[in-house]
Amino acid sequence: MIKFDVLTLFPEMFDSLKTSIIGKALEKEKIHINLINMRDFSQDKHKKVDDTPYGGGAGMVMKPDVVYKAYQSIQKDQAKVIYLSPQGKTLNQKKVEELSQESHLILLCGHYEGIDQRVLDKIVGEEISIGDYILTGGEIPAMVLIDSVSRYVDGVLSKDSIQEESFSSGLLEYPQYTRPEIFEGETVPEVLLSGHHEKIKKWRKEKSEEITKKKRPDLWKNKETKC
């Protein structure tokens, strides 16, 4: 069981998590997602959550008092606070596995041009990015983190999928085929129809290696380093 508290101005964006495998994990109570709309913690009558940057410049900055009040409304225990930010360390599978061992993550999503630095300095434990490209906010990165971390929580994935994944150990996957046996004149690799499990295992390993060398020479080079 892992709990995600999400601090956001756009809680509706997280509706899509209710579908698919993550939706099942929520139903089975393997994970819990609590969405906190920071706008509810605005002090003023117009529910203002952002303001112009001191020193001038384009865009708006999220007010520190609003973010802090929202943060203070959360039951803390041993929670780790993660700020989704383009300046963070890029998320990878090793970090995903690490985070899946935590019991409580607080995910802070920025929007507009960012969040006042003073509240970040006060509450953020770790800064995470999902890659070097510019998005409009931290919500999609937070969903990426929730999706990837939830897969590692006990009871979310089937035993089979976890075992298959551990075998692939840093390589790309072998190609997969299903019925019909002939599609647009194309057949399925003979070995997969043979029922010869050792031969199938060997073929898949060879294909994985061949595909990794060709498509991701960077992964092949760092094979034993894993992520």
Ligand code: 21W
């Ligand atoms: C984009 C926030 C640009 C801030 C002067 C000082 C979270 C993200 C985000 C966003 C800026 C992630 C400025 C990959 C991403 C995110 C929105 C820059 C302007 N001017 N991972 N600062 N890519 N993006 N602020 O964009 O919040 S994780």
